[in-house]
Amino acid sequence: MKAILEATALGRRFPVGEGVWALKRVDLAVPRGAxxxxxxxxxxxxxxLLNLLGGLDRPTRGDVVLKGLAYxxxxxxxxxxxxxxxxxxxxxxxxxxxxxxxxENVALPMRLAGLxxxxxxxxxxxxxxxxxxxxxxxxxxxxxxxxEQQRVxxxxxxxxxxxxxxxxxxxxxxxxxxxxxxxxxxxxxxREKGQTFVVVSHDPGFAEHADMVVRMRDGEVQALEExxxxxxx
Ligand SMILES: Nc1ncnc2c1ncn2[C@@H]1O[C@H](COP(=O)(O)OP(=O)(O)OP(=O)(O)O)[C@@H](O)[C@H]1O
Ligand SMILES: [Mg+2]
Numbered sequence: 056m057k058a059i060l061e062a063t064a065l066g067r068r069f070p071v072g073e074g075v076w077a078l079k080r081v082d083l084a085v086p087r088g089a090x091x092x093x094x095x096x097x098x099x100x101x102x103x104l105l106n107l108l109g110g111l112d113r114p115t116r117g118d119v120v121l122k123g124l125a126y127x128x129x130x131x132x133x134x135x136x137x138x139x140x141x142x143x144x145x146x147x148x149x150x151x152x153x154x155x156x157x158x159e160n161v162a163l164p165m166r167l168a169g170l171x172x173x174x175x176x177x178x179x180x181x182x183x184x185x186x187x188x189x190x191x192x193x194x195x196x197x198x199x200x201x202x203e204q205q206r207v208x209x210x211x212x213x214x215x216x217x218x219x220x221x222x223x224x225x226x227x228x229x230x231x232x233x234x235x236x237x238x239x240x241x242x243x244x245x246r247e248k249g250q251t252f253v254v255v256s257h258d259p260g261f262a263e264h265a266d267m268v269v270r271m272r273d274g275e276v277q278a279l280e281e282x283x284x285x286x287x288x
Contacts, residue, residue: 058084059251060108060219065117067103077103079274080117085219085267090245091253092261095271101255102223104271108253109142109221110134122218139168143212143250145222149204151196157207158183158192164214182210186240202233209240219251220244226258234258 060083067078078100085091093101106112108119110126119126121141126134138144151160158179165175183189186206196204205225212220220241226234238260244250254261262268270278 057087059087059122060085060253061120062104062108063117063120065104065107065119066115067100067107067112068115076274078107078114081274081276083269083276083279085251085253087251088245088249089251089266090242090264091251091267091269092265093253093255093269093271094257094262095277099271100274101271103274105221105223105253105255109144110138111144139164140215141218143215143217143220145205145208145212145220145225147224147227149196149201149208149228151204151208151211153196156193156195157188157199157203157210160196160207161210161214164211168215178214179210182213183207185213186210187236200233202229202236205229205233205237206240209237213244213250216248217250219253222252222254222256224255224257226256226261235260238264 062081062083065078065081066076069075069077081104093104095101103112107114110119121137124137129137152163155163161182162175162179165178170178180189183192186209188203188206188210191199191203196207199207222241226237229237238258241252241254242264245252256262266282268280269276270280
Protein backbone atom coordinates (compact mmCIF):
# COMPACT_ATOMS: atom_id res chain seq x y z
CA MET A 56 0.00 0.00 0.00
CA LYS A 57 1.51 3.28 -1.10
CA ALA A 58 0.40 6.17 1.10
CA ILE A 59 -0.01 9.58 -0.50
CA LEU A 60 -0.72 11.21 2.86
CA GLU A 61 0.50 10.12 6.28
CA ALA A 62 -0.12 11.43 9.75
CA THR A 63 2.24 10.28 12.49
CA ALA A 64 1.48 10.65 16.20
CA LEU A 65 -0.54 13.73 15.32
CA GLY A 66 -1.80 15.82 18.24
CA ARG A 67 -3.31 19.28 18.60
CA ARG A 68 -3.82 21.09 21.85
CA PHE A 69 -5.65 24.41 21.93
CA PRO A 70 -4.48 26.78 24.68
CA VAL A 71 -7.92 27.54 26.10
CA GLY A 72 -8.38 27.35 29.88
CA GLU A 73 -6.28 24.44 31.07
CA GLY A 74 -5.76 23.43 27.45
CA VAL A 75 -7.86 21.20 25.22
CA TRP A 76 -6.37 18.22 23.42
CA ALA A 77 -8.75 18.32 20.42
CA LEU A 78 -6.64 15.61 18.84
CA LYS A 79 -4.72 13.30 21.15
CA ARG A 80 -2.77 10.99 18.91
CA VAL A 81 -3.64 9.97 15.39
CA ASP A 82 -1.66 7.72 13.08
CA LEU A 83 -3.18 7.44 9.65
CA ALA A 84 -1.99 6.39 6.20
CA VAL A 85 -4.16 7.36 3.23
CA PRO A 86 -3.48 5.19 0.18
CA ARG A 87 -3.03 6.95 -3.15
CA GLY A 88 -6.32 7.01 -5.06
CA ALA A 89 -8.39 6.03 -2.02
CA UNK A 90 -11.76 7.39 -0.99
CA UNK A 91 -11.54 7.85 2.77
CA UNK A 92 -14.41 8.89 5.04
CA UNK A 93 -13.85 10.24 8.55
CA UNK A 94 -16.80 10.03 10.88
CA UNK A 95 -17.57 10.32 14.60
CA UNK A 96 -19.57 12.35 17.11
CA UNK A 97 -19.54 16.14 17.30
CA UNK A 98 -16.42 17.48 18.99
CA UNK A 99 -14.32 14.32 18.50
CA UNK A 100 -11.67 16.16 16.46
CA UNK A 101 -12.62 15.56 12.82
CA UNK A 102 -12.25 19.16 11.65
CA UNK A 103 -9.10 19.56 13.71
CA LEU A 104 -7.63 16.48 11.99
CA LEU A 105 -8.66 17.60 8.51
CA ASN A 106 -7.19 21.08 9.05
CA LEU A 107 -3.89 19.50 10.09
CA LEU A 108 -3.93 17.10 7.12
CA GLY A 109 -4.48 20.08 4.82
CA GLY A 110 -1.79 22.24 6.39
CA LEU A 111 -4.35 24.87 7.43
CA ASP A 112 -3.22 24.43 11.04
CA ARG A 113 0.01 23.30 12.72
CA PRO A 114 0.09 20.32 15.11
CA THR A 115 1.23 20.49 18.72
CA ARG A 116 3.02 17.21 18.18
CA GLY A 117 3.56 14.74 15.36
CA ASP A 118 3.78 15.45 11.65
CA VAL A 119 2.00 15.13 8.31
CA VAL A 120 3.71 13.96 5.12
CA LEU A 121 2.10 14.56 1.70
CA LYS A 122 3.78 12.98 -1.32
CA GLY A 123 6.97 12.60 0.68
CA LEU A 124 7.02 16.22 1.92
CA ALA A 125 6.91 16.70 5.71
CA TYR A 126 4.93 19.77 6.74
CA UNK A 127 7.28 20.33 9.69
CA UNK A 128 10.04 21.11 7.19
CA UNK A 129 8.01 23.74 5.34
CA UNK A 130 7.72 27.40 6.28
CA UNK A 131 4.41 29.22 5.85
CA UNK A 132 4.99 30.08 2.19
CA UNK A 133 6.09 26.52 1.40
CA UNK A 134 2.98 25.18 3.07
CA UNK A 135 0.79 27.69 1.20
CA UNK A 136 2.36 26.58 -2.10
CA UNK A 137 1.69 22.94 -1.24
CA UNK A 138 -1.94 23.72 -0.40
CA UNK A 139 -2.35 25.64 -3.65
CA UNK A 140 -0.89 22.99 -5.92
CA UNK A 141 -1.59 19.63 -4.28
CA UNK A 142 -4.73 20.03 -2.17
CA UNK A 143 -8.32 20.94 -2.99
CA UNK A 144 -10.58 22.02 -0.12
CA UNK A 145 -14.36 21.78 0.09
CA UNK A 146 -16.12 23.21 3.16
CA UNK A 147 -19.55 22.89 4.72
CA UNK A 148 -20.44 26.54 4.11
CA UNK A 149 -19.12 26.61 0.54
CA UNK A 150 -16.78 29.57 1.20
CA UNK A 151 -17.01 31.08 -2.26
CA UNK A 152 -15.89 34.69 -2.69
CA UNK A 153 -19.15 36.63 -2.78
CA UNK A 154 -17.99 39.40 -5.17
CA UNK A 155 -16.81 36.96 -7.82
CA UNK A 156 -18.93 35.06 -10.33
CA UNK A 157 -18.95 31.26 -10.41
CA UNK A 158 -16.39 31.18 -13.20
CA GLU A 159 -14.17 33.75 -11.46
CA ASN A 160 -14.27 31.67 -8.27
CA VAL A 161 -13.21 28.57 -10.20
CA ALA A 162 -10.49 30.47 -12.07
CA LEU A 163 -8.97 32.06 -8.97
CA PRO A 164 -6.75 29.15 -7.80
CA MET A 165 -5.39 28.86 -11.35
CA ARG A 166 -4.64 32.60 -11.44
CA LEU A 167 -2.81 32.30 -8.13
CA ALA A 168 -0.84 29.36 -9.51
CA GLY A 169 0.13 31.48 -12.53
CA LEU A 170 -1.43 29.37 -15.28
CA UNK A 171 -1.60 30.95 -18.76
CA UNK A 172 -4.93 32.81 -19.35
CA UNK A 173 -5.98 30.60 -22.27
CA UNK A 174 -5.53 27.48 -20.17
CA UNK A 175 -7.45 29.06 -17.28
CA UNK A 176 -10.36 29.84 -19.60
CA UNK A 177 -10.54 26.35 -21.06
CA UNK A 178 -10.06 24.57 -17.73
CA UNK A 179 -12.69 26.75 -16.05
CA UNK A 180 -15.19 25.91 -18.80
CA UNK A 181 -14.39 22.19 -18.50
CA UNK A 182 -14.78 22.22 -14.71
CA UNK A 183 -18.10 24.07 -14.84
CA UNK A 184 -19.25 21.60 -17.46
CA UNK A 185 -18.13 18.62 -15.34
CA UNK A 186 -19.99 19.93 -12.30
CA UNK A 187 -23.11 20.82 -14.31
CA UNK A 188 -22.72 24.55 -13.68
CA UNK A 189 -21.99 25.99 -17.15
CA UNK A 190 -25.41 27.62 -17.27
CA UNK A 191 -24.67 29.62 -14.13
CA UNK A 192 -21.10 30.72 -14.93
CA UNK A 193 -21.89 34.44 -14.63
CA UNK A 194 -23.86 34.19 -11.40
CA UNK A 195 -22.42 35.40 -8.10
CA UNK A 196 -22.82 33.09 -5.06
CA UNK A 197 -25.94 34.85 -3.72
CA UNK A 198 -27.58 34.23 -7.10
CA UNK A 199 -27.01 30.48 -6.72
CA UNK A 200 -28.76 27.82 -4.64
CA UNK A 201 -26.82 26.02 -1.89
CA UNK A 202 -26.38 22.93 -4.04
CA GLU A 203 -25.16 25.05 -6.94
CA GLN A 204 -22.73 26.93 -4.72
CA GLN A 205 -21.28 23.64 -3.51
CA ARG A 206 -20.88 22.38 -7.08
CA VAL A 207 -18.97 25.56 -7.93
CA UNK A 208 -16.88 25.03 -4.77
CA UNK A 209 -16.09 21.49 -5.95
CA UNK A 210 -15.05 22.84 -9.37
CA UNK A 211 -12.82 25.36 -7.60
CA UNK A 212 -11.30 22.66 -5.38
CA UNK A 213 -10.39 20.66 -8.48
CA UNK A 214 -9.06 23.65 -10.43
CA UNK A 215 -5.37 22.94 -10.05
CA UNK A 216 -5.86 19.21 -10.51
CA UNK A 217 -4.89 18.49 -6.89
CA UNK A 218 -3.50 15.13 -5.83
CA UNK A 219 -5.90 15.09 -2.90
CA UNK A 220 -9.24 16.65 -2.04
CA UNK A 221 -10.14 17.30 1.61
CA UNK A 222 -13.78 17.98 2.38
CA UNK A 223 -15.35 18.86 5.74
CA UNK A 224 -19.07 18.00 5.87
CA UNK A 225 -19.52 18.94 2.20
CA UNK A 226 -23.18 17.91 2.24
CA UNK A 227 -23.91 19.26 5.73
CA UNK A 228 -26.05 22.10 4.37
CA UNK A 229 -27.64 20.34 1.43
CA UNK A 230 -30.87 18.41 0.95
CA UNK A 231 -30.72 14.74 -0.03
CA UNK A 232 -30.85 15.30 -3.80
CA UNK A 233 -28.05 17.88 -3.76
CA UNK A 234 -26.05 15.68 -1.35
CA UNK A 235 -26.34 12.79 -3.76
CA UNK A 236 -25.12 15.01 -6.64
CA UNK A 237 -22.04 16.09 -4.67
CA UNK A 238 -21.28 12.49 -3.64
CA UNK A 239 -21.59 11.37 -7.24
CA UNK A 240 -19.23 14.15 -8.37
CA UNK A 241 -16.64 13.11 -5.80
CA UNK A 242 -16.93 9.45 -6.73
CA UNK A 243 -16.62 10.27 -10.43
CA UNK A 244 -13.43 12.31 -9.98
CA UNK A 245 -12.03 9.63 -7.67
CA ARG A 246 -12.78 6.89 -10.18
CA GLU A 247 -11.94 8.66 -13.42
CA LYS A 248 -9.00 10.83 -12.38
CA GLY A 249 -7.66 8.73 -9.53
CA GLN A 250 -7.79 11.71 -7.17
CA THR A 251 -7.57 10.83 -3.49
CA PHE A 252 -10.48 12.01 -1.32
CA VAL A 253 -10.63 12.43 2.43
CA VAL A 254 -14.15 13.42 3.44
CA VAL A 255 -15.48 14.19 6.92
CA SER A 256 -19.13 13.21 6.81
CA HIS A 257 -21.99 11.65 8.72
CA ASP A 258 -23.70 10.91 5.42
CA PRO A 259 -24.03 7.11 5.06
CA GLY A 260 -23.91 7.57 1.28
CA PHE A 261 -20.24 8.48 1.50
CA ALA A 262 -19.29 5.65 3.85
CA GLU A 263 -21.09 3.15 1.66
CA HIS A 264 -18.66 3.70 -1.21
CA ALA A 265 -15.51 4.41 0.81
CA ASP A 266 -12.31 2.37 0.57
CA MET A 267 -11.62 3.23 4.19
CA VAL A 268 -13.79 4.51 7.03
CA VAL A 269 -12.04 6.17 9.98
CA ARG A 270 -14.23 6.24 13.08
CA MET A 271 -13.06 8.81 15.60
CA ARG A 272 -13.85 9.33 19.24
CA ASP A 273 -12.43 11.73 21.84
CA GLY A 274 -9.55 12.91 19.67
CA GLU A 275 -8.45 9.45 18.62
CA VAL A 276 -9.13 6.86 15.94
CA GLN A 277 -11.48 4.37 17.51
CA ALA A 278 -11.74 2.03 14.53
CA LEU A 279 -10.42 1.79 11.01
CA GLU A 280 -12.42 -0.14 8.45
CA GLU A 281 -10.69 -0.97 5.20
CA UNK A 282 -12.73 -2.37 2.37
CA UNK A 283 -11.44 -5.09 0.09
CA UNK A 284 -11.66 -4.93 -3.68
CA UNK A 285 -12.06 -1.16 -3.94
CA UNK A 286 -9.96 1.43 -5.71
CA UNK A 287 -7.28 1.83 -3.03
CA UNK A 288 -3.90 0.44 -3.98
N1 LIG B 1 -9.71 26.89 18.00
C1 LIG B 1 -10.09 26.14 19.03
N2 LIG B 1 -9.83 26.53 20.30
C2 LIG B 1 -10.20 25.76 21.34
N3 LIG B 1 -10.83 24.58 21.24
C3 LIG B 1 -11.11 24.13 20.03
C4 LIG B 1 -10.77 24.89 18.85
N4 LIG B 1 -11.18 24.18 17.76
C5 LIG B 1 -11.76 23.08 18.24
N5 LIG B 1 -11.72 23.04 19.59
C6 LIG B 1 -12.24 21.95 20.44
O1 LIG B 1 -11.65 20.75 20.00
C7 LIG B 1 -12.60 19.69 19.98
C8 LIG B 1 -12.67 19.10 18.59
O2 LIG B 1 -13.23 20.05 17.70
P1 LIG B 1 -13.50 19.75 16.17
O3 LIG B 1 -14.00 21.01 15.56
O4 LIG B 1 -12.29 19.13 15.57
O5 LIG B 1 -14.67 18.65 16.27
P2 LIG B 1 -15.52 17.94 15.12
O6 LIG B 1 -15.33 16.46 15.30
O7 LIG B 1 -15.19 18.52 13.81
O8 LIG B 1 -17.02 18.30 15.53
P3 LIG B 1 -18.31 18.61 14.61
O9 LIG B 1 -18.83 17.27 14.15
O10 LIG B 1 -19.28 19.26 15.56
O11 LIG B 1 -17.91 19.51 13.49
C9 LIG B 1 -13.91 20.28 20.46
O12 LIG B 1 -14.06 19.95 21.82
C10 LIG B 1 -13.73 21.77 20.28
O13 LIG B 1 -14.44 22.49 21.23
MG1 LIG C 1 -16.26 19.66 12.41
